[in-house]
């Protein structure tokens with residue numbers, strides 16, 4: 001996407017589908033402005049009639065009628081114009097928000113992790129909302145309100161060029177004030193916008209982290225961070241207003257004050273006999289008529305100063321580089337996953353070094369290893385949550401960069417420790433795995449992942465609303481719902497990244513036996529800290545410090561890999577000390593391999 005496009009080009013691109021509506025809106029706005037100015041001509045005619053001692057009542061009725069009709073038409077046309085521009089603008093706003101939401105899904109996780117969610121929300125909600133003024137008001141009203149006075153001034157030139165020039169006397173002064181107002185406007189407004197984004201991010205952080213803040217008695221520090229952000233936001237608003245308001249007020253008062261020149265100089269010409277009373281009255285009244293449109297134009301100049309910052313914010317997301325993927329689905333020979341010379345860094349920190357590995361279809365591969373070794377990073381690269389910068393991930397011998405994102409998302413079910421549950425019913429949260437699933441299928445998946453029982457105990461069973469991020473459920477319950485969701489998806493590649501970390505051993509056994517039934521013919525990758533749960537995997541891979549330290553079956557690794565042996569011993573000791581050394585019992589329930597379980 002073109003990152004150098006101007007603000008105007010962006011606005012035109014967004015408004016293009018509604019071009020006709022906008023054109024009609026401008027036309028009606030112009031008609032409205034003319035109907036607003038024209039009565040001044042009628043009033044001039046009435047005054048001139050009075051000055052000439054015209055005694056024909058019909059003459060006055062006629063002009064009064066014309067003025068009244070025009071006044072009504074003015075509001076009618078303005079209403080039609082505003083309704084057309086608003087209808088189109090709200091459609092544009094919805095479309096821009098849709099594009100932003102669609103874009104977020106295509107962006108690498110890195111972008112989303114580096115950008116606070118409050119900032120993203122601020123752009124999608126508030127910033128997008130603020131293009132409303134420009135498209136719905138500034139475009140039709142500013143055009144019309146500029147065109148009206150310009151036409152009158154041309155008419156005045158035709159009537160008396162000296163008076164027309166005099167009526168323009170305030171324009172350079174007004175422009176001068178305007179120039180001062182616009183000096184540094186964008187910088188100050190940007191500061192105001194940035195500090196508001198920061199305030200949004202801090203507010204979201206404060207709300208999301210309230211549990212930790214309370215638990216660690218950090219309310220004073222966190223509250224201070226939030227109040228500092230609020231203070232900065234209000235300071236930047238004051239700074240922005242202070243820098244612009246005096247000039248804005250001066251421009252607002254000077255610009256439309258056309259009578260300042262018209263009255264004294266007109267009187268002088270009249271006294272000298274070079275200006276008739278009729279022309280003088282006509283010029284005075286028409287000069288008054290152009291004031292209202294000029295004030296309207298001035299009031300929108302402020303919005304023009306803001307729009308570049310607003311559009312830049314919106315397009316900063318829209319022009320961010322996507323995960324580049326083709327559109328057309330590709331045919332894959334198998335669901336074998338192969339990593340070749342895979343390296344990866346989070347910013348400057350390299351966490352994977354030249355990883356080579358094969359995860360075969362119809363088999364269970366388990367990643368084990370010390371914390372921070374890189375297990376989840378490999379899983380995320382396979383799931384394309386991050387772009388592969390160096391080396392290659394193949395699925396069925398096809399580079400994942402050549403597989404459309406949608407196809408990839410359909411064939412991989414990724415369940416992590418922190419699975420997000422939407423603020424929707426438990427049933428719909430599970431159904432996200434397969435939107436076409438029937439209620440019965442949803443419940444079947446819930447039974448297999450060990451959540452049916454606790455769901456039935458919830459206030460409204462499957463219709464209970466899970467709450468934002470599943471806040472009404474325990475960590476283990478949330479994980480089991482996420483597993484049910486993945487089961488329903490029935491994807492050929494399943495990645496369980498510590499998916500049962502919060503689950504108690506009993507439920508873990510239920511889940512694992514259910515998953516075991518599903519893995520036939522699939523590629524299953526399990527990341528686990530509880531080694532006893534993966535001893536029967538087809539392949540166990542020891543990941544340490546971003547490299548593959550060893551791989552093989554449990555018994556082989558016990559013999560050949562010291563790190564694995566140490567981890568196993570530590571795990572056994574921990575189990576012993578917890579008094580839950582019914583290993584054989586748990587193992588028999590927790591084997592992932594479907595072949596053994598059946």
Ligand SMILES: Nc1ncnc2c1ncn2[C@@H]1O[C@H](COP(=O)(O)OP(=O)(O)OP(=O)(O)O)[C@@H](O)[C@H]1O
Pocket residue numbers: 113346349351369370371372373374375376377378
């Ligand atoms: N988003 C991120 N930004 C920066 N560094 C990260 C990010 N995610 C992970 N890391 C770092 O990358 C390294 C590997 O992390 P990763 O989560 O892959 O390890 P892991 O083996 O899965 O660890 P664990 O078993 O604790 O989940 C760690 O040093 C971690 O701090």
